Amino acid sequence: EADIYQTPRYLVIGTGKKITLECSQTMGHDKMYWYQQDPGMELHLIHYSYGVNSTEKGDLSSESTVSRIRTEHFPLTLESARPSHTSQYLCASSRGTDTQYFGPGTRLTVL
Amino acid sequence: RKEVEQDPGPFNVPEGATVAFNCTYSNSASQSFFWYRQDCRKEPKLLMSVYSSGNEDGRFTAQLNRASQYISLLIRDSKLSDSATYLCVVNRVDSSYKLIFGSGTRLLVRP
Numbered sequence: 001e002a003d004i005y006q007t008p009r010y011l012v013i014g015t016g017k018k019i020t021l022e023c024s025q026t027m028g029h030d031k032m033y034w035y036q037q038d039p040g041m042e043l044h045l046i047h048y049s050y051g052v053n054s055t056e057k058g059d060l061s062s063e064s065t066v067s068r069i070r071t072e073h074f075p076l077t078l079e080s081a082r083p084s085h086t087s088q089y090l091c092a093s094s095r096g097t098d099t100q101y102f103g104p105g106t107r108l109t110v111l
Numbered sequence: 112r113k114e115v116e117q118d119p120g121p122f123n124v125p126e127g128a129t130v131a132f133n134c135t136y137s138n139s140a141s142q143s144f145f146w147y148r149q150d151c152r153k154e155p156k157l158l159m160s161v162y163s164s165g166n167e168d169g170r171f172t173a174q175l176n177r178a179s180q181y182i183s184l185l186i187r188d189s190k191l192s193d194s195a196t197y198l199c200v201v202n203r204v205d206s207s208y209k210l211i212f213g214s215g216t217r218l219l220v221r222p
Contacts, residue, residue, distance in 0.1 A: 031208050042214040043155070043198075050208070058209075090154055099145060100210055102154035 003027050006091050006103035013081055014111050021076045021106045023091030032074040033092040033100065036060060043090070049074055081110040112137060115213040117199050123219045128189045132216045134199030135181045143202035144175055146184050148195045149215065155198055158184075189220045 004025040013019055025032070034047040035058075045058030049068040063085070064078050074093075078085055088107050092100040117134045124130050136144075144161035159166065161173040161182050172185040182199055199213035 033209075039152070043212045045209060048209060088152075094208065096208065099157050099160065102156070105154050107152075 004091065004093055004101055004103040006089075006106050008106060009104060010107050010109075012109045012111065015080075015082055017081050019078050019081055019108070021089055021091075021108070023074045023076070023103055024072050025074075025093040025101075025103075026072060027093060027095070027101070028071065029093035029095045029101075030071065031094045031096070031100075032068065033094075034058070034064075034066060034074070034076050035090040035092065036062065037088045037090060037105075039088075047076065081108075083110045086110050113214075114138065114203075114211045115199055115201050117197075117213040117216045119214060119216060121217040121219050123221060124189055125221055126189055126191060128220075129185065129187045130189055130218065131186075132184045132197055132199075132218075133181055134183070134213055134216075135179075136199075136201045136211075137180070138201075138204045139177070139180060140204040141201045142204075143210075144173075144182050145200040145210070146171075146173055146182075147198040147200055147212070149198055150195045155212075158197070186218075189218075191220050191222065194218055194220045 007022045030051045032049045035043045044060035046062040047066040090105045091103040094100040146158040147155040148158045149155040165174045170187045174183045196215040196217045198215045203209040
């Protein structure tokens with residue numbers, strides 16, 4: 001089993017609220033990723049990080065932001081949530097070009 | 112054209128059947144190939160890496176054909192628990208460590 005954790009697992013929140021989705025891994029992986037996935041649809045990379053203080057935008061434009069202050073921690077923040085942000089957010093990590101391991105995901109619903 | 116293409120299915124097969132999925136990728140310089148499995152509303156999990164010589168893990172066999180740029184997954188003696196979406200994954204051929212996920216092939220195994 002991969003040692004990668006996400007909290008909360010489920011979040012229902014009102015429009016305009018600021019939210020932070022947490023992701024932590026204990027495998028010492030240098031690379032971390034955030035994906036967005038709607039039900040029955042494909043994964044879309046929204047952010048990635050090569051290491052501490054390194055963050056890049058992914059393929060899908062997102063209004064969220066990320067930070068990587070510690071190797072094991074890669075939180076994602078939405079300053080002002082909107083219904084269009086309703087989706088599942090999956091965090092993953094890898095060592096170099098090795099396999100990516102996924103966390104259980106956060107299912108976000110914005111009312 | 113998508114970088115990784117898969118037949119979305121669904122493949123509906125009886126228990127005990129043998130089923131095969133194919134996946135094509137567009138960049139001939141790709142070096143890393145994987146099959147992931149994703150259950151409904153869960154995170155993707157690595158099923159197996161795909162090596163040039165082909166590899167087998169129990170009832171699962173993966174093959175790589177570099178000349179034709181396709182990857183296959185064969186499942187023998189299908190179980191009900193094999194019902195899931197199977198994602199074909201290829202590394203991105205640039206300086207990043209990103210993976211490209213196919214949109215998945217859905218398998219339904221019926222009693």
